[in-house]
Amino acid sequence: MSQSLGENSNVIHVKFDKDFYYHKAMEKMREQDFGYAESLFKKALELSPNDFVIIPPYAECLVELNKNTEAEEMMFNQIVKENFVTDYYFYLSQMYIKTNEPNKAFLFGLRYVTEEDDQDYFEEMIQMFEVKYDDQTIVEEEAERFVIQHIFQYLFSHGRLQEANEYIDRQRAKIQEDKHIMNLKAMSMLYNSQYVFSSRRRHTRLEDNPSDIYALCHMTLLLYNTQQIERYEQYLNQLSKLHPINDEESFKLGVVLSYLGKHQPSNQLLVPLLKKAQAATPQLHHALSYNFYHLGYLDEAKRHWQRFEDSVQYHSQLPPWKIDELKDMLDRHVLPLLKDEDYRYRLYGIFLLGYMKHRELVMSHEIWEVLESLPDYERLYITYTFQDLHLNKLGFIDKGMKLIEQSIYQKYGKEIFVSWIEHAEMLIADNESIEQVEHYVAASIYIYLKMLNKKITKKEIKDTFHITTYRLNKAINAILSI
Secondary structure, three states, rough: OOOOOOOOOOOOOOOHHHHHHHHHHHHHHHHOOHHHHHHHHHHHHHHOOOOOOHHHHHHHHHHHHOOHHHHHHHHHHHOOOOOOOHHHHHHHHHHHOOOOOOHHHHHHHHHHHHHHOOHHHHHHHHHHHHHOOOHHHHHHHHHHHHHHHHHHHHHHHOOOHHHHHHHHHHHOOHHOOOHHHHHHHHHHHHHHHOOOOOOHHHHHHHHHHOOOOHHHHHHHHHHHHOOOOOHHHHHHHHHHHOOOOHHHHHHHHHHHHHHHHHHHHHHHHHHHHOOOOHHHHHHHHHHHHHHHHHOHHHHHHHHHHOOOOOOOOOOOOOHHHHHHHHHHHHHHHHHHHHHOOOHHHHHHHHHHHOOOOOHHHOOOOOHHHHHHHHHHHHHHHHHHHHHOOHHHHHHHHHHHHHHOOOOHHHHOOOHHHHHHHHHHHOOOOOOOOOOOOOOHHHHHHHHHHOOOOOOOOOOHHHHHOOHHHHHOOOOOOHHHHH
């Protein structure tokens, strides 16, 4: 009788945990097999995503493979999460030395030295970079500002706007008051359509310096977004009279004016910056795209939008022409449905609104007012649609509309959706089982198209929805018998 596997003493059980992959990766690093090491580090990190032991050598491995950006971003993400922040300043400094980026190496290194009080590393950097300066405090503040800006721009370029704002909020109070840092946050909040500032703080700054262009921009945006129209017009008038004294102020004012719809004066400030350092910032091209579009230069608008997208990897923004298309669709198709006297059409309008991508960018005050004035039944469906509330009956109706929207039969327009709503409510009232929706939707479409004398076969429709003839016939009979 053969021995069972469990009794075989020669079987070695290997535990493929993060330690196994880590130690194997380090072995391959020593052998300079960096490609294999990378795959092992990746597996180790998947099992322990924030592991400080794994990440520095993993980053080193990536640098060996000329994947410098990946290595950098891996450590940035840890800093954003507040994991071993000071240590990652050091490792980033070391990485930048290796990748021949002396400015970054020195400034990240100085952040490490400031936080850790590592005088040995400080002396090493002074000798390495041959740096001399009179006021260490000023240089340390510059390093702090540089690091914050650098990590902020990384988050911004990946569309992580909320994280970017929260990252700044965690910095010490004095650095948050720095005009450069305030400008970064203002820009991010503007792009995120969440422009909420402390009115008291901005007002105080303006009292101290009425010509403070940054405080004035922020206050004007605050009033605009909170719809304090009279005060907004006063501040906008004051803002329009200011003359920026440098490129940075021109950039700030130009972007803000673009956001406020003042496209011509915005262009006058921003176009000259295309030959300056600001040309590398995505915000500049975003604003110029909007300016040129609204001034009637579509090709130029598209060119700047492409430059914006080339510099921002992930974002939720839409070009201005797409926004106009969505607004037109809402005004011409959705709004009339929401205002219809028949609640079934209103339900279909809510469905279209919920199904629509980027709706938050184009929702008008008129639509919000209409939604808020709807009866309880429709408002319940709004809650289901917008907040993912679990509702069996409305969920049954909604799932059916989604199936129609995804099928070839959506070409028949709103009436086929309204017909489904009517059939669905009849089925619910008759206490039919609503756990599965496909066969009822198929039956509803079949009945509707037959009423219109359209050529439709049961085979065609059952194949579309992947149901049996038996289930289709049963559903048809259920609807017709009510």
